[in-house]
Amino acid sequence: MEVLNMSSQINYATLTKDYILTGPNYVDWRRNIKLLLTAEGLIYVIEDEKPSLPDTMEGEEKAAYELFRQNNSKAKLLVLNSIDNTIKDSIKNLSFAKDMLEELKKLYEKQNRHAHILHSTKMTSWISIIDHVMKLHNLFQELEAIGTSFKLNYKTDVILYSLPQEICGSFICNYNMNKIFVEFPELGNMLQEVEAAHKL
Structure with a gap:
């Protein structure tokens, strides 16, 4: 042949x-x-x-x-x-x-399922921002454990996109305009401050 x-x-x-x-x-x-x-x-x-x-x-x-x-x-x-x-x-x-x-x-196929979960996960009203950030952080770790790598700015974009605009919209705009790049712990702390200010 x-x-x-x-x-x-x-x-x-x-x-x-x-x-x-x-x-x-x-x-x-x-x-x-x-x-x-x-x-x-x-x-x-x-x-x-x-x-x-x-x-x-x-x-x-x-x-x-x-x-x-x-x-x-x-x-x-x-x-x-x-x-x-x-x-x-x-x-x-x-x-x-x-x-x-x-x-x-x-x-x-398992990675694709996890990726779909990542992009479809939105913060709900009964969970705190820090718990939501940690939930996504854990999903990233699961994917990285099976061979997928992510850049910090991609992980940050996924997290910010998943947050409610009425609480974090101004913060997200300022974060992107000023090209800020921080690791998860610091990002979580910054978002906690935003959440606390919103509740005042």
Whole structure:
């Protein structure tokens, strides 16, 4: 098949370098790694059922099993070489390339759920500002624990966006205009002062 002959024309080092999995680029990475496996004739390793060890290691069953084992090893190398070192530890001990991709899928589906929660979380009237800030802080920590990194200004924007405008609108405007950047504890203290002033 023509697709299987593509491997001789592809610079895998360049392709894997351009599509290293870092976390946020998971969707693009998965599409690219499947293209690489297809070009190398290894896509069946992650799409078909894993073969069981044959009762007798001879004949066609043995040959098919050995071929799968060799191709699975090649597929694992392609996957591992296209993943950032900080992510490899979560899958490097898995025996099959198919299991590696399934594990990464579960990991980043979980991240997407957490990200959705982050952006949809708004402060409610029965919770204090400091408790709300800590709630979002804990959500960020959960995401960072599974490999996602955030810049301070992004985390600050998410928190400020989640606050009620009638209480914090002026503070948010001044904060952004003056380009203030502070860590969570100090931001929490500043917002507590805003909340206390609003209650006077």
